Amino acid sequence: xxxxxxxxxxxxxxxxxxxxxxxxxxxxxxxxxxxxxxxxxxxxxxxxxxxxxxxxxxxxxxxxxxxxxxxxxxxxxxxxxxxxxxxxxxxxxxxxxxxxxxxxxxxxxxxxxxxxxxxxxxxxxxxxxxxxxxxxxxxxxxxxxxxxxxxxxxxxxxxxxxxxxxxxxxxxxxxxxxxxxxxxxxxxxxxxxxxxxxxxxxxxxxxxxxxxxxxxxxxxxxxxxxxxxxxxxxxxxxxxxxxxxxxxxxxxxxxxxxxxxxxxxxxxxxxxxxxxxxxxxxxxxxxxxxxxxx
Amino acid sequence: xxxxxxxxxxxxxxxxxxxxxxxxxxxxxxxxxxxxxxxxxxxxxxxxxxxxxxxxxxxxxxxxxxxxxxxxxxxxxxxxxxxxxxxxxxxxxxxxxxxxxxxxxxxxxxxxxxxxxxxxxxxxxxxxxxxxxxxxxxxxxxxxxxxxxxxxxxxxxxxxxxxxxxxxxxxxxxxxxxxxxxxxxxxxxxxxxxxxxxxxxxxxxxxxxxxxxxxxxxxxxxxxxxxxxxxxxxxxxxxxxxxxxxxxxxxxxxxxxxxxxxxxxxxxxxxxxxxxxxxxxxxxxxxxxxxxxxxxxxxxxxxxxxxxxxxxxxxxxxxxxxxxxxxx
Numbered sequence: 001x002x003x004x005x006x007x008x009x010x011x012x013x014x015x016x017x018x019x020x021x022x023x024x025x026x027x028x029x030x031x032x033x034x035x036x037x038x039x040x041x042x043x044x045x046x047x048x049x050x051x052x053x054x055x056x057x058x059x060x061x062x063x064x065x066x067x068x069x070x071x072x073x074x075x076x077x078x079x080x081x082x083x084x085x086x087x088x089x090x091x092x093x094x095x096x097x098x099x100x101x102x103x104x105x106x107x108x109x110x111x112x113x114x115x116x117x118x119x120x121x122x123x124x125x126x127x128x129x130x131x132x133x134x135x136x137x138x139x140x141x142x143x144x145x146x147x148x149x150x151x152x153x154x155x156x157x158x159x160x161x162x163x164x165x166x167x168x169x170x171x172x173x174x175x176x177x178x179x180x181x182x183x184x185x186x187x188x189x190x191x192x193x194x195x196x197x198x199x200x201x202x203x204x205x206x207x208x209x210x211x212x213x214x215x216x217x218x219x220x221x222x223x224x225x226x227x228x229x230x231x232x233x234x235x236x237x238x239x240x241x242x243x244x245x246x247x248x249x250x251x252x253x254x255x256x257x258x259x260x261x262x263x264x265x266x267x268x269x270x271x272x273x274x275x276x277x278x279x280x281x282x283x284x285x286x287x288x289x290x291x292x293x294x
Numbered sequence: 295x296x297x298x299x300x301x302x303x304x305x306x307x308x309x310x311x312x313x314x315x316x317x318x319x320x321x322x323x324x325x326x327x328x329x330x331x332x333x334x335x336x337x338x339x340x341x342x343x344x345x346x347x348x349x350x351x352x353x354x355x356x357x358x359x360x361x362x363x364x365x366x367x368x369x370x371x372x373x374x375x376x377x378x379x380x381x382x383x384x385x386x387x388x389x390x391x392x393x394x395x396x397x398x399x400x401x402x403x404x405x406x407x408x409x410x411x412x413x414x415x416x417x418x419x420x421x422x423x424x425x426x427x428x429x430x431x432x433x434x435x436x437x438x439x440x441x442x443x444x445x446x447x448x449x450x451x452x453x454x455x456x457x458x459x460x461x462x463x464x465x466x467x468x469x470x471x472x473x474x475x476x477x478x479x480x481x482x483x484x485x486x487x488x489x490x491x492x493x494x495x496x497x498x499x500x501x502x503x504x505x506x507x508x509x510x511x512x513x514x515x516x517x518x519x520x521x522x523x524x525x526x527x528x529x530x531x532x533x534x535x536x537x538x539x540x541x542x543x544x545x546x547x548x549x550x551x552x553x554x555x556x557x558x559x560x561x562x563x564x565x566x567x568x569x570x571x572x573x574x575x576x577x578x579x580x581x582x583x584x585x586x587x588x589x590x591x592x593x594x595x596x597x598x599x600x601x602x603x604x605x606x607x608x609x610x611x612x613x614x615x616x617x618x619x620x621x622x
Binding site for chain 1: 368371372375376377379380412414415416418419420421581582
């Protein structure tokens with residue numbers, strides 16, 4: 001039913017919730033997890049922010065580590081407390097009847113306000129019957145609401161495990177088009193594929209034609225698929241006067257299986273050295289790029 | 295909602311925009327408690343933000359043609375708490391809404407029954423500040439029935455009610471709307487009676503209800519008349535709105551009326567009451583309005599970063615120079 005240890009994760013999350021809300025609210029949440037009454041469950045789900053407020057969740061390092069070990073990639077760091085409570089509430093929903101469970105949650109999606117949508121999509125990794133939500137996740141990627149999109153794209157371990165290639169590629173492209181912090185997509189390198197790499201190269205050409213900047217993480221999707229057709233593009237990026245672009249080209253070459261790309265990297269010994277010593281990684285580059293944008 | 299207008303050729307000539315009134319209301323904050331942004335453009339949002347509008351209420355209404363199924367109602371309600379709320383946030387304007395079955399569509403009883411069933415899914419949502427806009431259009435028995443049912447819903451949820459008063463037979467329709475609200479034991483202090491005019495205002499105020507005025511060209515109030523009403527009745531329990539929608543209407547009606555009041559020598563405090571505070575006091579009875587949220591939405595520097603990433607908080611829209619011929 002669950003692809004992780006539900007008992008342990010729900011216990012840890014309950015612990016964090018109880019640290020972040022008053023005893024009165026905690027009791028209110030408990031009393032309203034009544035499984036028999038759908039109307040009451042839905043109303044509790046809707047009413048949570050008016051009870052809890054939206055302060056950022058405070059959490060200990062140990063709790064963070066524990067959550068990460070129970071469900072790799074999953075994090076509640078930086079969440080507003082109402083989202084945490086909603087996700088905890090969703091975890092309490094009786095999942096024994098698969099049909100009923102699916103309908104209850106799907107109905108919440110259909111009537112959700114902005115914050116509820118964020119909570120629902122953030123909850124995908126902890127829901128029962130994870131394979132059931134792939135379509136819903138793909139639908140979420142079509143959302144035009146920036147904050148909702150971000151909860152699917154960034155720091156969410158669900159998409160890379162359950163989306164098929166088509167939907168996954170849309171997620172990555174949407175991340176670039178809507179200027180999300182791409183390096184925070186979980187499972188990016190593992191899910192890279194030739195079709196996506198080709199589309200990203202086309203996209204880079206469009207950006208160049210329009211005189212617009214390119215997010216350097218784009219070349220992360222190309223690295224493993226560098227070949228004689230796109231190598232000129234990589235050389236162009238390597239020749240850039242922009243240090244971040246240059247570093248992106250170096251990282252892409254490091255990922256490549258194409259000998260001329262490997263040689264190109266070796267001819268830039270300083271960058272090659274930084275990569276070797278983990279002083280230059282895609283994550284570091286992503287963070288650096290965000291700072292420059294800021 | 296707009297009806298037939300007696301337009302002349304002169305009315306249709308392109309006019310010069312005089313925005314000097316904005317200078318006179320600089321620094322003031324406005325709350326438009328009735329506006330249908332679903333029917334408006336991003337240019338409107340931008341102009342509203344520039345004129346000092348910090349928060350709005352979008353009542354659920356008739357979209358200009360009748361809906362034929364409950365799903366389109368559900369999608370409409372969910373867009374009011376979803377997409378439209380997000381769109382508004384991009385311009386730093388805090389968006390609230392009221393949820394209800396409007397009077398015209400109450401006349402399709404088979405559909406109205408289904409709509410009544412889904413209303414409870416929405417009225418408890420965050421940022422829903424009342425049941426509205428409900429009331430009478432033709433004053434049919436079906437309208438009467440669903441108006442009453444929704445008053446009960448509001449009572450159960452402890453929500454304010456936003457009443458749409460009819461265009462035709464307005465005076466009697468307004469009295470009747472209030473009679474029924476009292477019959478259902480609603481506290482008049484939780485009921486906002488909308489689209490008032492010189493003929494209805496006295497009774498509404500005397501009976502303890504809130505009196506809202508819609509500044510809407512040709513069919514409802516003009517703002518010069520509005521100024522006279524405030525002179526006569528004061529500012530207590532009076533609020534103004536634009537009810538801007540898909541008809542010829544003005545999303546800047548509230549700031550423009552504020553400027554006109556200023557020209558007529560009203561104090562800033564009087565202006566604040568009818569263009570900001572009274573609407574907040576009335577609708578905050580829902581427990582869903584937090585004035586601090588306006589400041590959060592407004593104080594956004596477009597270059598400000600959220601959680602250290604490039605996403606502008608709430609996905610704020612970058613500004614576009616409307617006067618530039620070059621589009622980048």
